[in-house]
Amino acid sequence: MSKYYLFQDTRTCIGCHACEIQCKSNKNLPRGAKPCQIIQVGPKMINGLPKMSFIFMPCYHCEDPWCVSTCPTGAMQKRSSDGIVFVDKELCVGCKTCISACPWGAPQWNPETGKVEKCDYCKDRLDAGLKPACVTLCTTGCLTFGLAEDMTQTRRVRHAEASASFENSSF
Amino acid sequence: MDKEVFSLCFMCSVRCPIKVKVKDGHVDWIEGNPHVAGIDGSLCPRGSAGISMLYDDQRVQSPLIRVGERGSGNWRKASWEEAIDYVADRLKDIKDKTGAHSIALCERAQLATHVSKAFLKALGSPNYFSHDALCKGSVNTACRSLFGYTDAEVGIHYGETKHIVLYGRNIFESLAVKEVKTLMAALEKGARLTYIDPRVTVTASKAHRYWMIRPGTDLALNYALIHVILKERLYDAGFVSKWVHGVNELRDFVEHYTPEWAEKETGIPAGEIIALAREISKDRPSVIFHYGYRGASHQNEIYMRRSILMLNALMGSVEAKGGIFFKKGPGEAGGKAARKLVSQEFPKIDMPRFDKAGTKDFPLPDPNHGVAQVFPYAVLNEDPYPIKALIAYRMDPLMSIADTAQTKKALDKLDLIVTIDINYSDIAWYSDVILPESTYLERTDCIQQMNGLKPQMFLRKKAVEPRYDTLEGAIILKRIGEKLGIGHYFPYETMEDLVNWQLEGTGFTQTDFEKKGFVAYGSDQIFWDRENLPFKTPSKKIEFKSSLLENAGFESFPEYQPVKAPEDNDRFRLVVGRSAIHTHVSTQNVPYLNELESENKLWINTKKAGQLGIKNNALVEVASSCGKGRIKAFVTDFIHPEAVFMLHGFGHEAGRAKRSFNKGLSDALIQENVYDKIGGSPAYHDTFVSVKPL
Ligand code: SF4
Ligand code: SF4
Ligand code: SF4
Numbered sequence: 001m002s003k004y005y006l007f008q009d010t011r012t013c014i015g016c017h018a019c020e021i022q023c024k025s026n027k028n029l030p031r032g033a034k035p036c037q038i039i040q041v042g043p044k045m046i047n048g049l050p051k052m053s054f055i056f057m058p059c060y061h062c063e064d065p066w067c068v069s070t071c072p073t074g075a076m077q078k079r080s081s082d083g084i085v086f087v088d089k090e091l092c093v094g095c096k097t098c099i100s101a102c103p104w105g106a107p108q109w110n111p112e113t114g115k116v117e118k119c120d121y122c123k124d125r126l127d128a129g130l131k132p133a134c135v136t137l138c139t140t141g142c143l144t145f146g147l148a149e150d151m152t153q154t155r156r157v158r159h160a161e162a163s164a165s166f167e168n169s170s171f
Numbered sequence: 172m173d174k175e176v177f178s179l180c181f182m183c184s185v186r187c188p189i190k191v192k193v194k195d196g197h198v199d200w201i202e203g204n205p206h207v208a209g210i211d212g213s214l215c216p217r218g219s220a221g222i223s224m225l226y227d228d229q230r231v232q233s234p235l236i237r238v239g240e241r242g243s244g245n246w247r248k249a250s251w252e253e254a255i256d257y258v259a260d261r262l263k264d265i266k267d268k269t270g271a272h273s274i275a276l277c278e279r280a281q282l283a284t285h286v287s288k289a290f291l292k293a294l295g296s297p298n299y300f301s302h303d304a305l306c307k308g309s310v311n312t313a314c315r316s317l318f319g320y321t322d323a324e325v326g327i328h329y330g331e332t333k334h335i336v337l338y339g340r341n342i343f344e345s346l347a348v349k350e351v352k353t354l355m356a357a358l359e360k361g362a363r364l365t366y367i368d369p370r371v372t373v374t375a376s377k378a379h380r381y382w383m384i385r386p387g388t389d390l391a392l393n394y395a396l397i398h399v400i401l402k403e404r405l406y407d408a409g410f411v412s413k414w415v416h417g418v419n420e421l422r423d424f425v426e427h428y429t430p431e432w433a434e435k436e437t438g439i440p441a442g443e444i445i446a447l448a449r450e451i452s453k454d455r456p457s458v459i460f461h462y463g464y465r466g467a468s469h470q471n472e473i474y475m476r477r478s479i480l481m482l483n484a485l486m487g488s489v490e491a492k493g494g495i496f497f498k499k500g501p502g503e504a505g506g507k508a509a510r511k512l513v514s515q516e517f518p519k520i521d522m523p524r525f526d527k528a529g530t531k532d533f534p535l536p537d538p539n540h541g542v543a544q545v546f547p548y549a550v551l552n553e554d555p556y557p558i559k560a561l562i563a564y565r566m567d568p569l570m571s572i573a574d575t576a577q578t579k580k581a582l583d584k585l586d587l588i589v590t591i592d593i594n595y596s597d598i599a600w601y602s603d604v605i606l607p608e609s610t611y612l613e614r615t616d617c618i619q620q621m622n623g624l625k626p627q628m629f630l631r632k633k634a635v636e637p638r639y640d641t642l643e644g645a646i647i648l649k650r651i652g653e654k655l656g657i658g659h660y661f662p663y664e665t666m667e668d669l670v671n672w673q674l675e676g677t678g679f680t681q682t683d684f685e686k687k688g689f690v691a692y693g694s695d696q697i698f699w700d701r702e703n704l705p706f707k708t709p710s711k712k713i714e715f716k717s718s719l720l721e722n723a724g725f726e727s728f729p730e731y732q733p734v735k736a737p738e739d740n741d742r743f744r745l746v747v748g749r750s751a752i753h754t755h756v757s758t759q760n761v762p763y764l765n766e767l768e769s770e771n772k773l774w775i776n777t778k779k780a781g782q783l784g785i786k787n788n789a790l791v792e793v794a795s796s797c798g799k800g801r802i803k804a805f806v807t808d809f810i811h812p813e814a815v816f817m818l819h820g821f822g823h824e825a826g827r828a829k830r831s832f833n834k835g836l837s838d839a840l841i842q843e844n845v846y847d848k849i850g851g852s853p854a855y856h857d858t859f860v861s862v863k864p865l
Contacts, residue, residue, distance in 0.1 A: 012355050014343040014373050016751035021219040021763045026200070031766050043371050043809055050809060052376040137202055137214045139348060140355050 002061035002083035004121055005151035006135065009158065012142040015040055015054035019134035019143065023058075026125075026133035027117065033108040035059070035119040036134055056143065058134070059106035059119035061085045067098035067107055067118075075116075076107075079123065086120035089113070121145075172196075177204060177688025179619060179631040181611030182217035182224065182761075183754040184279060185347040186619060188688050189218070191612065191634040198222050198612055198635055206687040209330075209349040216764065217754050218348070221612060223763040225638065229828055230593050231607035232639035241583070242601045244826045249604075251642065251650070258604055259654030261587045262294075265559045266655075271295035272522040273557055277543060278302070278564040282617040282631060286645040286661070286669075287564055289512035293657035297524045298558070300541030302566050308542060309850025310463055312535045313476035316717040317484070319707025321537065322463065324498050326623055329353040331493035333454035334363040336447075338389050338466030338479065343374040345464070345749040357493075363454075365447060367392070367466075369746060370774060370816050371809035380447065386744045386814040387734040387856060388437040389466050393478035394731060395433030395444050398425040400485050405452035407487025414704060415484055417716025417727065424728040436733065438811075455486040457493025465748060469857050473535075473850030474729065477717075484713045490699050497699065498622035501677075504693035509618035509628060509673040515660060525549040525558060528851070534723040536851030544572050544846050544853045547581035560587040564644060565608070569597040570756040570820065573842035573853055574797045591644055594757060600825035609641040615666040617645065618673045621689075624696040628677075630670065630684040645669060725849050736813055737859055741783055743775070743815040745795070745858045747838045756820040759831035770835030771818035772805040775862065780806040783864060790865045793817075795841040795858050801865065802836035815862060 015038055023029075023036050036058035043050040065085050068076045075091035076098050078084070087098075087107070092115040098107040099116065107118045122132035130136065135143040144154060174193045179186045180201075188204035201221045203210040214221075224230075234254035239245030249257070265273055275298035276291050278284060284301070291299045303311070307322055314322040329335070330353045342354060358364060358377070366378035369386040384392060400406050401422045411418055430441035451458050460482040466475065488494025501508045523530055526545035529538035536542045546568065550558050561568075561582070572578050582588060582601060590599040591606045599605045608614075616631035642650075649661035663669040670681055683690045699705065709718045716727045737743050752768040753759055759769075773791060785791055787806040792799060793815070802817065810816055821835030841860060846853045 012359065014351065014355075014377070014751070016216050016344075016346065017767050018214060018216040018219045018751075020767070021216050021223070022214070024763060025219060025222050031762065043376055049378065049381055050371040050375050052373060136212050137219060139213050139215050139346065140351060141211065141213060 002085070002121065003147055004061070004082065004084070004145065005148040006058060006121070006132070007144045007151045007154055008056040009142040009144075010053060010055070011162070012140045013038075013054045013056065014140055015052065016139050018137060018139045019056065022133045022137045023119070026122065029110060029117055030112040033110045033117045035106075035108055035117055057104065057106075059085060060104060061121065066101040066103065070097045070101040072097060084121050084123050085118070086123060087116050087118055089115055092116050176632050176634045177630070177684065178634060179611065179616070179629055180214065180218045180221065181281075181631070182221055182758060184281070186282075186629070186631075187214065187218060187348045188629055189214070190688070193634050196635055198225055203348060204688050207689070209353050211352070213348050213352060215346040215348050215351075216752055216767070217758055220758070220761050220763040224758070224761045225610055225612050227760070227762055229595070229760055229830070230610075230639070231595055231599065231605050231641075234607065234640070235605040237603045241588075241603070242824070244600060246605070251640070254604055254606060255647075255650045255654060258587075258589050258606070259651050262560060262651070263655055265586060266294065269557060269559055270522070272298060272520070273559040274298065274562070275300065275525060275546070275558055275560065276562040276564060277546070277566045277568060279566040280540075281565060282619055283643075283645040285511035285513045285617065286648050289515065289517075289660055290648045290652055290657075292513065292517040292520070293652065293660040294655065295518055295520055297520045297522055298541075300526065300543050300546065302543065302571060303540035304536060304542045304851050305544065305571055305853055307464060307852065308536055308540070309472040309847045309852035310476050311537050311540070312850040313462070313473055313480055315537075316473075316477060316719040317480050317708070317713050317715070318497075320497060324622070326496050326498050327459055327461065328493055328496055328624070329459070330357055331457055332357050332362050332459050333457040333493055334365070334451045335459040335461060336365040336451070337367065337374060337461045339368045339748070340461045340463060340465055341368070341372045341374045341748055343377055344372055344751045346751050363450075365451075369811035369814045370748075372748075373751070382439045382443070383811050385436065385438040385734070386746055386811055387469055390471070390475045390478055391428070391433045391436040391731060391734070392439060392444065393475070393482060394425050394428035395430045396448050396482060397421065397478065397485065398428050399430060399445050399448035400452065400482070401425060403448070405448055406485040407455055410456070410487035410489075410701070411485060414489070414706070414713050416708075416710045416712040416714045420728060421481065421715045428731065452486065456488040456491035458486050458488050459483070459494055460486075468852060468855040470845060470847050470854045471729075471732065472847040472852045472854065476850065481715055484715070489713065490701055490704055492698070496624060499624060499626055499697045500622045501620070501626045501692045503697050504626050506626065506692035507677045508620050509677055510675060511673070512660065517660075523555055525555065527555065533848075535719065535849055542846075542851050543568065544844055547572065547574070547578045547844065550581035550584050551577070559585060560589070561585055562589045562591065563598045563602070564591040567596045567598045567756050569601060570823075570837055570839050572844065573839055573855065573858075574844040575837060575840045576798055577844060591647055593641070594760065595825040595828040596756065597824045606647050607639065607641040608644050608647070609637040613637040613641065614643040615670060616643070618670060624698070625694070626692045627689050628679065629689045630681070632684070633666075720849070739861070741861045741863060742859050743779075743862060744813055744856060745838070745842065745860045746814045746816045746856055747819045747842075748816065750818055753818070753820055759820055759823060759834070760828040762830065765830040769830065771802065771821040772835075773802045773862065774805045774807055774810045774816040776810050776812040777806050777808050779812050780804065783862065785862070785864045792863050792865055793836065793841055793860050795843060795860045797843050798840040800836040800840055815860065
């Protein structure tokens, strides 16, 4: 697992796909390759209201990545400093083994170069002290990026705030 | 060389502030301007596709002159010199023969609008019209009838609202970044959202209350809400007695519009209507009934918009935090606005407008914008006089005015059609000459005056040199003007000169914009004193009983006319709208946007589809009295059985825009050109269509 975590607040996500476009634009990718994607689930009626979910699917930067261990050329790698899983284009021969291996569909095919693209948490931006493209530009600001330990904090606070009920509180 | 430029997005007309990074003369990165509160770096999907648009080689790359039949797509490349001469010669000819008024210019209003208006004024033609009436003509008229201000002078204070009611205003798919972010933040703070639409949208999925209203009946719902609010005295009595003119007349009028009556018309249970009235009044005045765009768009739209605005007035939410407010200009903060070319002296024009807006035949629509959908009628009937030329600047009458076949017929009568655009739009394709404009990333533009609670000015600044042989719109018009002997109305050589001319006397210079991309006239939000509200109506009050309407011979409170249901089982009311991915008719060919959404589909209710034998994703034929076409069906429970829905802006006919060519169906092709004869909006939802499987 990389030491980072990319948190999506699904309550404020509007499924607009700006993140997908930003990611592609930042990496200058052709039609087809989508290092991250928003998958819409629903609408479904829940307690009399129509609800939709938009699930943000980048790469999860696994601790023991299937893609890295199967890549025959060593193109797919895990960065030692922070655990980011990325593909070295120079070494990629386009054999697609990683595409078959990843359970989440993260590695993507670039039909123009005949090589694989994937979410690398925008490591060039991180190294320049910036946030990933999708996080910087998300329309509603529902994506946050940081160290995994800080992100769990965000999530807890978020959940506590959502579930606190002052009306029924004994205080 | 690397640089960073503050500018303004123009993937849609909202014009969000942006920061552009340029590397080796190429745009490398665009983000929302981080200095602007409520933007903080964000961009919507269309704004995110700015680079994809810029480097697309399917935009217009040089001036083009038609060689084949109109619409045949046979063009020859021309130099700017030649193209400008060609247009100017023909305009001169037309002006000499039939008078300047036979030249019209239509436009999707933008920063250089004062240039196009000045161009026509200098030429001596009254016939400027914009896309505005198509979008919100009746909203404009309704605002003037109640407040004496246009809709453009009214704003919505999302950030501090406690309850917002949206009538088909699909705010989380028809995106303006700041609006989305501020409203989302208010919802996170506990604001309530009520959403009313015959179709479930993303906005519906974020709502606390959603009503699948019977299409077309928003007005009935509002009359019932008003009925409950007045009967149960849920309104802001202090505000209403001080500022409302005609509340007693309204009370008498809504007497018989009970929630039970509305339930039959709208399909919304009476108890729920009463519950909303009671609930929302607890949060007044920080509540919003959203008056703008979409919602039922019918021939009596003026009254629907008025009813929404009246609900705000009853809640006292006018000029209130978390309600609606009047936009403040630089004068309110002791400053001066940028100059506009239209402030010059022009020769007087005696001819009436082609649409007669502002005359006794069509008194109420705003002549500053005109009434676009009247254009085909005016041309075809030569009423009030023959029109010979149309300059279409960034607006596409073929795809945005209902009944494309009729619009085409009208265009066929013209001697000259010129398009100024960045894209191969359908109107460009149907033109005699295309004059390609540089994109927003390749041009400096006129000053953006941003009135609001804090008046500001923004500047669009060129980030990179034009990639193709294109020019700025304000330069194109100036150059045509020079050939026509009206060059002296355009006192600039470059856009920089024009901006400097505009800024003269404001106390600001272009350098002031370099730090953050904008300048502010003051630092505090300006709300007017609610004891002294400067309404500009004759009574100086909010006129429920409207002198604007009544002096023009219209009623303030006409009886409600029941909304027709489709007559046969295969007939539906056609409803249209937007998605987050595209801007009206202009972005369907942008590579990244096209990849995400390349065609539209026809939403149809599952039960109805079952009865008609229509399968999900199968082709169907949609036909109205004026046109028909094919489109794939999207079968869903989440649309009212009386309605079918399609996204606006697909079904393009321009062959060189290859990705969007012939993909999906154009709504304008099957919408009938009918409109609100009082307020001025097209009645986009007054077309019934039949749908059959293929
Ligand atoms: S940009 Fe943000 S709001 Fe839009 S789909 Fe992506 S995560 Fe959701
Ligand atoms: S972190 Fe970077 S690479 Fe990964 S999905 Fe976001 S934009 Fe794409
Ligand atoms: S809403 Fe989107 S497309 Fe429109 S100006 Fe803003 S960022 Fe650009």
